[in-house]
Amino acid sequence: MGTEFLKIMECDDASDIIRDLFDENLKPESEQINVGEAYGRILFEDVYSRMDFPPFNKALKDGFAILSSDSFGASEESPNTLEVIDFLEAGAITDNKVEEGKCIEISTGAAMPDGADAVVMVEYAEKFEDKVNLLTTAVPFQDVAKKGSDIEEGKLILKKGDFLNPGKIGVLLSQGFETIEVYKKPSVGILSSGNEITLQGEELEYGKIYDVNGGMIKNDAVSCGADARFLGVMRDDYDEVKEKIIESLNEVDILFCSGGTSAGLGDVLKHVLDELGEVYIHGISVQPGKPTIVGIIDGKIVIGLPGNPVSALMIFNAFVAEPLTKLAGIDKNFEMKVIKGKITKRIHSQVGRMQYQLVKVDGENILPIFKDSGAIFSLSTADGYVKIPKLVELVDEGEEVEVYLFN
Amino acid sequence: MGTEFLKIMECDDASDIIRDLFDENLKPESEQINVGEAYGRILFEDVYSRMDFPPFNKALKDGFAILSSDSFGASEESPNTLEVIDFLEAGAITDNKVEEGKCIEISTGAAMPDGADAVVMVEYAEKFEDKVNLLTTAVPFQDVAKKGSDIEEGKLILKKGDFLNPGKIGVLLSQGFETIEVYKKPSVGILSSGNEITLQGEELEYGKIYDVNGGMIKNDAVSCGADARFLGVMRDDYDEVKEKIIESLNEVDILFCSGGTSAGLGDVLKHVLDELGEVYIHGISVQPGKPTIVGIIDGKIVIGLPGNPVSALMIFNAFVAEPLTKLAGIDKNFEMKVIKGKITKRIHSQVGRMQYQLVKVDGENILPIFKDSGAIFSLSTADGYVKIPKLVELVDEGEEVEVYLFN
Numbered sequence: 001m002g003t004e005f006l007k008i009m010e011c012d013d014a015s016d017i018i019r020d021l022f023d024e025n026l027k028p029e030s031e032q033i034n035v036g037e038a039y040g041r042i043l044f045e046d047v048y049s050r051m052d053f054p055p056f057n058k059a060l061k062d063g064f065a066i067l068s069s070d071s072f073g074a075s076e077e078s079p080n081t082l083e084v085i086d087f088l089e090a091g092a093i094t095d096n097k098v099e100e101g102k103c104i105e106i107s108t109g110a111a112m113p114d115g116a117d118a119v120v121m122v123e124y125a126e127k128f129e130d131k132v133n134l135l136t137t138a139v140p141f142q143d144v145a146k147k148g149s150d151i152e153e154g155k156l157i158l159k160k161g162d163f164l165n166p167g168k169i170g171v172l173l174s175q176g177f178e179t180i181e182v183y184k185k186p187s188v189g190i191l192s193s194g195n196e197i198t199l200q201g202e203e204l205e206y207g208k209i210y211d212v213n214g215g216m217i218k219n220d221a222v223s224c225g226a227d228a229r230f231l232g233v234m235r236d237d238y239d240e241v242k243e244k245i246i247e248s249l250n251e252v253d254i255l256f257c258s259g260g261t262s263a264g265l266g267d268v269l270k271h272v273l274d275e276l277g278e279v280y281i282h283g284i285s286v287q288p289g290k291p292t293i294v295g296i297i298d299g300k301i302v303i304g305l306p307g308n309p310v311s312a313l314m315i316f317n318a319f320v321a322e323p324l325t326k327l328a329g330i331d332k333n334f335e336m337k338v339i340k341g342k343i344t345k346r347i348h349s350q351v352g353r354m355q356y357q358l359v360k361v362d363g364e365n366i367l368p369i370f371k372d373s374g375a376i377f378s379l380s381t382a383d384g385y386v387k388i389p390k391l392v393e394l395v396d397e398g399e400e401v402e403v404y405l406f407n
Numbered sequence: 408m409g410t411e412f413l414k415i416m417e418c419d420d421a422s423d424i425i426r427d428l429f430d431e432n433l434k435p436e437s438e439q440i441n442v443g444e445a446y447g448r449i450l451f452e453d454v455y456s457r458m459d460f461p462p463f464n465k466a467l468k469d470g471f472a473i474l475s476s477d478s479f480g481a482s483e484e485s486p487n488t489l490e491v492i493d494f495l496e497a498g499a500i501t502d503n504k505v506e507e508g509k510c511i512e513i514s515t516g517a518a519m520p521d522g523a524d525a526v527v528m529v530e531y532a533e534k535f536e537d538k539v540n541l542l543t544t545a546v547p548f549q550d551v552a553k554k555g556s557d558i559e560e561g562k563l564i565l566k567k568g569d570f571l572n573p574g575k576i577g578v579l580l581s582q583g584f585e586t587i588e589v590y591k592k593p594s595v596g597i598l599s600s601g602n603e604i605t606l607q608g609e610e611l612e613y614g615k616i617y618d619v620n621g622g623m624i625k626n627d628a629v630s631c632g633a634d635a636r637f638l639g640v641m642r643d644d645y646d647e648v649k650e651k652i653i654e655s656l657n658e659v660d661i662l663f664c665s666g667g668t669s670a671g672l673g674d675v676l677k678h679v680l681d682e683l684g685e686v687y688i689h690g691i692s693v694q695p696g697k698p699t700i701v702g703i704i705d706g707k708i709v710i711g712l713p714g715n716p717v718s719a720l721m722i723f724n725a726f727v728a729e730p731l732t733k734l735a736g737i738d739k740n741f742e743m744k745v746i747k748g749k750i751t752k753r754i755h756s757q758v759g760r761m762q763y764q765l766v767k768v769d770g771e772n773i774l775p776i777f778k779d780s781g782a783i784f785s786l787s788t789a790d791g792y793v794k795i796p797k798l799v800e801l802v803d804e805g806e807e808v809e810v811y812l813f814n
Binding site for chain 1: 442443497517518558578583585603604616617622626627637782783
């Protein structure tokens with residue numbers, strides 16, 4: 001019992017190492033998905049227009065497609081009269097051409113017929129039988145959107161890293177894209193450990209507790225853009241942990257293990273990581289969450305989180321959320337959501353370690369939630385946490401602080 | 408050709424009517440889902456704790472479970488010696504009791520054995536064979552979390568309307584919840600119409616364009632918390648529109664129809680709605696987006712959006728996003744994201760109609776995107792829009808404006 005840590009590491013150093021391990025070992029990958037299902041995904045490629053848009057000279061109004069010169073001089077008092085030789089709805093085409101003295105009735109959105117260079121709106125025309133009186137003069141390209149006037153073929157329309165919102169999805173659809181290359185969601189797995197851990201749906205025996213971290217960290221990874229799954233519960237046994245880790249790393253690229261107790265899994269995990277790969281972090285100088293362990297096995301990342309759910313959640317948010325969202329392609333759009341406010345109650349902090357203090361946000365007021373770090377119910381109301389640097393002993397009532405908001 | 412509008416309606420009146428139609432016709436519904444899949448969903452019920460937590464008196468440290476009175480007076484200089492009669496790991500139980508002079512070695516997280524009322528940390532104890540020297544005095548309940556100290560059974564732990572973030576999911580898991588009742592996603596369908604509309608993947612004939620609104624409005628509805636699907640393309644034909652609407656309303660509660668042209672579908676839809684149900688809005692005094700139509704058929708909502716994608720997107724965001732998110736249960740958390748900034752170029756607006764002007768946001772600078780409203784590529788860069796009230800003719804360079812951001 002009792003854990004020997006490799007070397008307790010300062011928070012900033014641990015952050016740097018985790019960021020570097022992600023960068024060096026895991027490259028962002030891409031996948032092809034349907035544009036119609038793309039909301040919230042991140043483009044993995046620059047996208048160029050495939051064609052002019054509009055793809056033809058397009059009527060912008062309901063009216064009459066004419067030679068503009070046929071309207072010159074026309075007015076309500078002295079209309080010009082043309083022969084109406086056809087009717088063109090949007091989507092239709094015709095072999096008829098517009099020549100001097102002739103016109104084609106046309107709907108908004110239709111391709112301009114050959115010969116015509118302007119539209120006279122229906123409001124400025126009087127149709128009778130197969131004739132029409134134009135009541136106004138139209139300039140060339142009046143109420144016509146020229147082919148390629150919105151975008152020409154071969155132009156950059158969207159950029160790698162763009163967040164696909166409905167408008168950008170519309171742009172892709174207008175160019176006929178059926179599928180598009182987006183960042184693949186990083187593949188994340190979570191293993192829980194501990195002989196006391198019971199799955200929801202099973203009866204809880206005396207002395208046991210329900211698993212929290214499996215489902216909670218899974219959902220936190222999902223909130224960071226990952227494809228995450230819970231991979232089950234293992235006992236704090238060397239062979240079982242080793243086997244489960246090997247099995248899991250066949251399925252995922254990033255594996256979280258969280259132990260029921262701070263000591264148990266930490267020791268076992270350290271030895272398994274030493275055997276199968278390399279340990280880079282074993283212990284971070286932070287409260288709560290000290291027994292965090294980070295290692296690499298065959299280019300995949302294994303992170304041992306504290307068993308205590310509050311600690312596990314904080315460590316995940318403080319150290320892993322940023323590199324994970326970066327891998328998911330959303331770092332450009334990701335801002336660790338930080339707000340400012342005033343602390344409503346004095347916080348005492350242990351000097352020598354960075355402390356993360358859970359808080360509730362109420363407008364400008366930041367209320368510390370003082371509970372033992374095992375108190376899972378503080379998460380019913382916690383909106384985020386405040387960082388108290390290692391050399392600060394006290395944050396006084398009324399002091400301004402930054403709150404790191406949970407997803 | 409040309410559309411007769413029922414009565415062009417002011418923006419605010421249209422907003423009120425749409426909000427009321429949602430409230431009166433569509434009640435929020437709920438569904439049961441797995442807690443492990445609940446990220447981002449909204450609770451439909453108040454949730455009470457099912458059991459005390461911790462469910463037993465729990466050791467908070469690795470050490471020795473003792474009768475606190477057995478430690479009184481103990482110190483490094485003069486330790487008290489106890490017999491170690493058992494070892495308890497987390498999740499394990501024992502029939503052995505702690506009595507005067509005896510103790511049980513215990514792991515963090517284990518249930519306290521009968522008789523013991525305190526833990527002496529391993530750091531303050533020296534074990535030798537089956538004995539231990541206690542080097543410190545422990546008070547009653549030292550390093551013990553009492554049963555129910557975090558939460559008692561029957562307490563309100565989460566509220567209807569709560570956004571299920573990872574922490575709240577953790578709270579539910581700790582209480583053994585396998586499933587939970589959340590707001591059901593509103594069921595939304597989208598029909599596109601127009602003879603010129605071609606689906607992605609098909610070859611584009613001359614005079615035709617690809618469908619944008621089907622996929623774009625679907626994704627916008629998804630961004631508002633809906634379960635949305637594209638239901639296909641129909642021709643602007645009375646019988647076909649009627650049949651498709653009847654068919655679609657068997658599947659969804661809210662149906663968007665968008666026409667390829669501003670006139671075509673509007674007329675047909677008006678007549679179909681008149682026959683099958685009732686029209687409440689036909690024409691809104693807004694630029695772009697005037698030919699919007701809203702009706703009710705058998706308690707379901709049918710909304711005819713402009714065919715022009717930019718107009719359709721604006722109308723959706725300005726009039727439908729809020730009631731839709733409310734129905735999805737996220738109105739409490741929904742803030743129509745609004746930011747402030749300074750316009751970088753003068754905007755002229757037509758007096759008499761509310762105008763929505765697309766803009767790009769660059770820090771504090773708000774850049775108007777001046778394009779014909781058919782210009783879909785303005786959506787490559789648009790971040791949102793500015794509202795220019797009907798009696799305002801001009802927004803000058805440098806004026807402060809509010810930007811309604813797109814999802």
